Amino acid sequence: MHFTFKLLLVAGLVLASVAMLFGTATVTAFHSKYVGNNVQLEWQVAGEPVVQAYDLYRKTNHESGYIRLASVAPTGQQHYRYLDVGPTIASPVAYRLVVRSVPLDRSYTSVLAKAPRAVQRSWASIKLIFK
Structure with missing residues (x-):
């Protein structure tokens, strides 16, 4: 019985170590928003131990x-941005973020339900000029 306990303890430690070693990034937020005629995607991660892209x-x-729009390489930062310059914004747009990692890939979705009105697009464009 003592041997079985040690064996289970060692097996548990090995599994915990493998999970820590091969864990994927934890995405804490994934948002999309209109910026003029473009869409800005932003996501935050809590860690990226073995993220490939x-x-x-x-x-x-x-x-x-x-x-597929792009593949962004991990850089060790916690906040990422991507600007989609050419979406058709007359209809709802769905974006998917797939975290590619060694043991498993994870997917997150952000949906923009409606297109911005012309006034909103114009105001966003004006603000960008003066940034």
Whole structure:
């Protein structure tokens, strides 16, 4: 019985070590917002021990599936941004963030339900000029 306990303890420690070693990034936030005629994607991570890439995808109502926009390499920072310069903003747009890592990939989604009005787009463009 004493041997079994030690064996279970060692197995538990090995599993915990593997989980820590091969854990993926924890995405704490994933947002999308209109910036003029473009869409800015932002996400925050709590850690990225074995992340290979952050893949970004976009889907509109007119598309049957997600289209890959970019692959962002992890840099060890906690906050990432990507500017989508060319979405069709006349319809709802869904964005997907896929965290690529060794043991498993995780996916997160952010949806912009409606397009901004012309006044909102113009005001956002004016603010960008004076930044």
